[in-house]
Amino acid sequence: MNRDRRQRIMHAAAALLENKAHHDEVTVAAIAERAAVSKATLYRHFPTKADLLSALERGGHRVPPPGPGRREQILEAALGVLGKAGFKGFTMDAIARATGLTPAALYWHFSSKEELLKALARRYSVLSLAEQLTEAPGSTTRPEASLRAFAGRLAEVVLERADLLWLIISEAQAEPELAREVIGSGLGPVLAALAAYLEAGAARGHFRPGNSLVRAQALLSLFVMLGLARRAFGELLPFSAEEASREYLDIFLRGIASAPRPASEGGREP
Numbered sequence: 125m126n127r128d129r130r131q132r133i134m135h136a137a138a139a140l141l142e143n144k145a146h147h148d149e150v151t152v153a154a155i156a157e158r159a160a161v162s163k164a165t166l167y168r169h170f171p172t173k174a175d176l177l178s179a180l181e182r183g184g185h186r187v188p189p190p191g192p193g194r195r196e197q198i199l200e201a202a203l204g205v206l207g208k209a210g211f212k213g214f215t216m217d218a219i220a221r222a223t224g225l226t227p228a229a230l231y232w233h234f235s236s237k238e239e240l241l242k243a244l245a246r247r248y249s250v251l252s253l254a255e256q257l258t259e260a261p262g263s264t265t266r267p268e269a270s271l272r273a274f275a276g277r278l279a280e281v282v283l284e285r286a287d288l289l290w291l292i293i294s295e296a297q298a299e300p301e302l303a304r305e306v307i308g309s310g311l312g313p314v315l316a317a318l319a320a321y322l323e324a325g326a327a328r329g330h331f332r333p334g335n336s337l338v339r340a341q342a343l344l345s346l347f348v349m350l351g352l353a354r355r356a357f358g359e360l361l362p363f364s365a366e367e368a369s370r371e372y373l374d375i376f377l378r379g380i381a382s383a384p385r386p387a388s389e390g391g392r393e394p
Contacts (some may be wrong), residue, residue: 126207130169133159137176138185147177147188152228163228173232196225198233199247203315207287211299214241238305245310248285253277254314267325268377274318275347277375279365283353285302289348290355322380331380339380346372 136159140150154162170176177187201222206214216237220230234240253274282289296303315337323336350368353359 126169129159129161132168132181133166133176134185135159138180138183141180141188142186144188146388147173148194148233161344167228170236171231174203174235181278183316195243197231198225198246201249202244203288205242207243207291210291211295211302212383216295216303236286237304241302241306242309243307245306248281248288249310249314250274250278250281251310251313251317254317254321267330268323268373270321270376271375271377272369275343275369277348277368278347279372280346283354283365283368287357289301289351293352311344315344326380326382329382332382334380339376343372343376346376 133155137150137155140154140158141147152166156166159166166371170179180187197277199221202214202219205218205222213288216227216230216236219237219240220227223230234243257270258276270383292303292306319336319340322331322339326336343352347368350372357394
């Protein structure tokens with residue numbers, strides 16, 4: 125009997141999703157009604173949206189992507205909850221209230237608060253830009269150009285989200301596991317991509333030999349401190365993201381240069 129109900133739910137969901145552009149267009153109530161079961165019964169078989177969609181995919185059914193609007197709405201609301209209540213108050217019930225959704229509907233989009241935290245970290249990460257820090261063999265492009273573009277965007281992100289950065293670091297001791305999730309999802313991949321780029325640059329003679337992971341951490345730390353200092357001192361640090369990224373990168377590049385770099389007028393690189 126349970127197996128029959130499970131199959132009935134899956135067939136109902138597949139039929140309702142067949143011609144939809146996004147799976148958000150199909151509600152739990154609609155699937156339960158079509159399968160002739162209660163919502164409680166549906167949730168006993170599939171506790172979250174991810175469970176049902178995964179089962180459909182394994183069964184060879186078409187599963188449309190989520191609608192972009194609702195996930196963005198949830199992430200914005202989650203960011204607001206995190207900023208006001210910290211990790212302790214960062215609960216699925218609180219986020220559901222902030223978005224105007226039921227907890228069950230929220231779980232259709234994110235299976236847990238840990239998954240939601242990871243999504244937040246990825247959203248405000250500069251990983252996509254860091255992954256573009258690749259140098260084609262034989263390229264004559266100076267690596268400084270790519271690093272300056274990366275540093276400029278990094279400075280913008282940390283200044284835009286200085287409050288979030290401050291919160292994560294200040295609550296890391298009280299909620300180490302959650303802080304580790306956020307930092308690991310948002311910062312870890314950026315650190316790895318940047319280190320790989322610096323390692324390749326050193327191999328080509330652009331930079332002097334050295335520990336590329338330490339160098340990547342040093343560069344990111346400059347910008348993390350930028351966000352924390354702006355959060356602490358505000359307008360006492362009246363410089364732009366562009367000015368900060370330029371000066372920080374000048375300092376960094378002089379430190380890892382493969383040969384002494386001639387200074388231009390005013391001490392800047394050409």
